[in-house]
Amino acid sequence: MKALLICEYLQGKLLESTYELLAFADQLGASKVMLLIGSEAQAPKFDGKIYLADAGKFGEYNPDLHKRLVLDTAQKERPDYIVFVHSSFGWDLAPRVASALKAAQVSEIVGVVDGKFEVPSCNAKMRRLLTPKTKQAVLTIQAGAFSYQGQDRGVPQLERVDLAGSTPRVEFIGYEAAEKKAVDLAKAEVIVSAGRGIGKKENVETIAALARALAGELGATRPVVDAGWIEHSRQVGSSGQIVAPKLYVACGISGAIQHIAGMKKSDFVVAINKDKDAPIGEVANVLVVADVMQFVPALTARLQK
Amino acid sequence: MKMLVCVKQVPDMESRFKVNSEGVWFEEQDLAFRMNEYDEYAIEQAIRVREQLGGAADITVLSIGPDRVVEAIKKGLAMGGDRGVHIKDEHLYQKDPWQVASVIAAFARDKNFDLVFTGMQSQDRGSAQVGVTVAELLGYACVTTLVGFELSGDIVTARRELEGGIRGIVKLKLPAVVTCQLGLNNPRYPTLPNIMKARQKELLAFPIMDFLTEESAAITERMYPPEKKGRGLVLEGDINETADKLVAILKEKTTVLR
Numbered sequence: 419m420k421a422l423l424i425c426e427y428l429q430g431k432l433l434e435s436t437y438e439l440l441a442f443a444d445q446l447g448a449s450k451v452m453l454l455i456g457s458e459a460q461a462p463k464f465d466g467k468i469y470l471a472d473a474g475k476f477g478e479y480n481p482d483l484h485k486r487l488v489l490d491t492a493q494k495e496r497p498d499y500i501v502f503v504h505s506s507f508g509w510d511l512a513p514r515v516a517s518a519l520k521a522a523q524v525s526e527i528v529g530v531v532d533g534k535f536e537v538p539s540c541n542a543k544m545r546r547l548l549t550p551k552t553k554q555a556v557l558t559i560q561a562g563a564f565s566y567q568g569q570d571r572g573v574p575q576l577e578r579v580d581l582a583g584s585t586p587r588v589e590f591i592g593y594e595a596a597e598k599k600a601v602d603l604a605k606a607e608v609i610v611s612a613g614r615g616i617g618k619k620e621n622v623e624t625i626a627a628l629a630r631a632l633a634g635e636l637g638a639t640r641p642v643v644d645a646g647w648i649e650h651s652r653q654v655g656s657s658g659q660i661v662a663p664k665l666y667v668a669c670g671i672s673g674a675i676q677h678i679a680g681m682k683k684s685d686f687v688v689a690i691n692k693d694k695d696a697p698i699g700e701v702a703n704v705l706v707v708a709d710v711m712q713f714v715p716a717l718t719a720r721l722q723k
Numbered sequence: 724m725k726m727l728v729c730v731k732q733v734p735d736m737e738s739r740f741k742v743n744s745e746g747v748w749f750e751e752q753d754l755a756f757r758m759n760e761y762d763e764y765a766i767e768q769a770i771r772v773r774e775q776l777g778g779a780a781d782i783t784v785l786s787i788g789p790d791r792v793v794e795a796i797k798k799g800l801a802m803g804g805d806r807g808v809h810i811k812d813e814h815l816y817q818k819d820p821w822q823v824a825s826v827i828a829a830f831a832r833d834k835n836f837d838l839v840f841t842g843m844q845s846q847d848r849g850s851a852q853v854g855v856t857v858a859e860l861l862g863y864a865c866v867t868t869l870v871g872f873e874l875s876g877d878i879v880t881a882r883r884e885l886e887g888g889i890r891g892i893v894k895l896k897l898p899a900v901v902t903c904q905l906g907l908n909n910p911r912y913p914t915l916p917n918i919m920k921a922r923q924k925e926l927l928a929f930p931i932m933d934f935l936t937e938e939s940a941a942i943t944e945r946m947y948p949p950e951k952k953g954r955g956l957v958l959e960g961d962i963n964e965t966a967d968k969l970v971a972i973l974k975e976k977t978t979v980l981r
Contacts, residue, residue: 428886428889433886506867506884506885506891509851509867513856516821516856517855522821522940522941523940524941525852526850539848540734540847542949543736544740544947545948546943546945547943548943551939552940555941588864588866588894588895589894590892593890594889594891596887596889632979643906657887658888665977665979693737695948697949705954707959712962720966720970721970
């Protein structure tokens, strides 16, 4: 069994998540070959073959060109699996490759069970186990689901690849930096975050009062930020800030994967939610099953004493 | 400007899910269904394009599934879609993303849509495959994870959301498929007069077999709740007693109250 692993590369740097692809292939028991569209200096430290295409020529991400580079490499290597990280790069490119190969795609794999692929469903409340029917399959793995234990001091054998004449339909213009962070949540010892479960914008003040009583910062989930209840600079999660405070209090937060990715390294997590089965319970040291807008004022009153 | 918006109806994610008798999907009875959240941004963006063009545009809202999905189509029409298309399938959950995309592409193939909008993923299955695969099958350009959209002539300037809040700016020419991320715009609420008006709008229905020629590419072996691991203490009951207990725990287990 052979896996072609597609490296993650953004703004001139190899992303650490690339090594998770190696961990996944090891768990599958597959032999590994990699494709990097980037620069030689950033090649992963991997004892094996890496096909290298120059990001200076093909762009850091250009869907049409990158699809052809992946397909050309797959043609040479005939892998059983072509594996991406489930990222803005992977989820965009993987279905293009799968369509071209008429191959099955399994998205956002979090585990391998007897050679079958486990994926989350329904906001991580359920799991599904999938088997591709096609000979080749395209896979994306959830970032953070597979951790690489191997040694990162391998020396790859590089083979340069190129494309002849091609006009991409999507033109890359540039990057726009993330909004400046008015609040650096990464330094906070206590963060009290509000999720959609608080109900309405007017209730944000109740959550902010708890944050003050704990001498902490107010945080928020993405839906709360998108709704305009709390500013983006306080967003915790994969598209906001990654935090690791001593205490994280999740108020009315169900626990979307993207949010948990941003706070799971907190020392101690308290979740307040009316749904006992909410996925946030999986990472909480204490889950308080209660109406958040009744419980939070009661807690704040005790802390102010 | 001809536009197609693909919407999915999904259960409310706050629901409790039980595995169905086949063991491969959740029991749909007793669940409240609503429009996939990402798709609301897709409809809103199509309506904004029509407004930008002074109304010189036509929006078809398509959904696949059992009769209940007509509710999602009607919401799309009440927001501002011009016509609904219901592709009837009692067993949508048994179709994989490849089949769903092939059905949409088969419907769209001879209709010359300039722009196709989808959500970037569905909330229940979350494969993030259908929109891109539709584009590949139609031979359209495609951009995913849209958080910004501008149209000028037949050129779209799109902002894609990348990791860590960075955005990638790209340009592409119509025809195109774009998949919408949360926060792209502020989806409007249907007003009562618009809900009434939507009832008069055209709603076409087709059996899925009119468009389905592909077999599934992957098999769902089973569905199950995740293993409960590392689960902490659960506190329930009287709010005041629970709050007292929590304060005691925070004093014992953390240093933040010292």
